[in-house]
Amino acid sequence: MSFFSRSSRGNHYKRGNYGSNHYQKKGILGNLFKIIASRSGSGGHYNNYGNQYPNTPMPNQPGANAIICSKCNSQIPVGSKFCLECGEKVNESLFCMNCGEKLPPNAKFCLKCGNKING
Amino acid sequence: MWLWRAKRYSGKQLDRYTIEGPIGEGRYGMCFLAKSASGNMVVIKQFKPGIFKRNSQKNIYEAIILSKLKDKRIPELLGVINQKGFYGFILEFKHGNTLKDLLYKYNHKFTSEEFFDTGIQLIKIIRYLHENGVVHRDIRIPNVLINNGEVYLIDFGLARWADNNQYSYDLDFSYLGDLLLYLLYSSYEKKEKYKNLPWYKELSLTCEQKLFLKRLLGLEAVYKNICDIETDFVNAFKPK
Missing domain, CATH: 1.10.510.10 (Transferase(Phosphotransferase) domain 1)
Known part of the structure; x- marks a missing residue:
């Protein structure tokens, strides 16, 4: 088990029992201590309540759908304003930024997911 | 390493941006302050060679999330640079x-x-x-x-x-x-x-x-x- 094992699970909560020795410390040793402490275990005192906000839009997970870049033919993950390979700007009026569906001209909403189209 | 990179990249032309110097460093790579042709300051977040490919499924979240968020309190994603082995995001520069x-x-x-x-x-x-x-x-x-x-x-x-x-x-x-x-x-x-x-x-x-x-x-x-x-x-x- 390494120092960073919890960070790889994404559960690195901040500890709650430090005092001035921690919060007023600076420099290499202070930073090193903070890095280790912040990544290496928080005592597991946090609970996941599943605190989802009502009406939060659930964006598509990357890779679930993709737009093809008109310049370099790479797959652009849905939601990105730019091709992550060549940097070409995605025409936001041609594709839904939420689900990647092709849009008819002058569409105000995506016909697939209902997302409002900007501009 | 910092000084070496500062010297290597200062004044370098990337796309339509000129790098002024490094402003931050992290596990991902390095951040540079740069100036566009029109004189606007931007931040170029350069990823270490290979890191974007290695963690591509994780790294694309930053681009997608910043593409979605539109707020003056958060830096805007202005573009992506991929040329001559230099890969990075162009971000709005926030003063302060x-x-x-x-x-x-x-x-x-x-x-x-x-x-x-x-x-x-x-x-x-x-x-x-x-x-x-x-x-x-x-x-x-x-x-x-x-x-x-x-x-x-x-x-x-x-x-x-x-x-x-x-x-x-x-x-x-x-x-x-x-x-x-x-x-x-x-x-x-x-x-x-x-x-x-x-x-x-x-x-x-x-x-x-x-x-x-x-x-x-x-x-x-x-x-x-x-x-x-x-x-x-x-x-x-x-x-x-």
Whole structure:
């Protein structure tokens, strides 16, 4: 088990029992201590309540759908304003930024997911 | 390494940007300040060679999340550069000092009014993120900027879409609690030099303030949403 094992699970909560020795410390040793402490275990005192906000839009997970870049033919993950390979700007009026569906001209909403189209 | 890179990249032309010099470094790579042809300052976040490919499924979150967010308190994604082995994101440059510099470089002591102004603005930024389904996961003093009293949140490299499992909103709550303690400790004078006490025994706080911070840090029942945090923060810390 390494120092960073919890960070790889994404559960690195901040500890709650430090005092001035921690919060007023600076420099290499202070930073090193903070890095280790912040990544290496928080005592597991946090609970996941599943605190989802009502009406939060659930964006598509990357890779679930993709737009093809008109310049370099790479797959652009849905939601990105730019091709992550060549940097070409995605025409936001041609594709839904939420689900990647092709849009008819002058569409105000995506016909697939209902997302409002900007501009 | 820093000086070597500063020398290597300073003055270099990338796309339509000219690099002025490095402004930050992280595990991802390096950040440079650059100027566009029209004179606007931008930040170019360069990824270490191979890191983007190796972690591509993780790294694309920053681009997608910043593409979705449109708020002056958050840097806008302006483009992607991929040329001659240099891969990076072009981001809007936000002026100001980081909280880390204010605390440790300039030894700024936050008054109760400044503490409240900074805290409430940061909570409102987190509220905006959470309402858009985003958990930042790295709300730390080097990632919060202040410019003329306005607060900005940068570095979305660890940001993710929130879920009920690995990426829950309360990750941001614990980081917020930790950050607020840094601000409170800026004006704290230690009395007993050799005693190593936790913050709730050292700082002069009301019961309401202690409970608020303990809930953020998971020492008491954790908050369920940022709106409750905003309400309790105002009740506990608003200067009379």
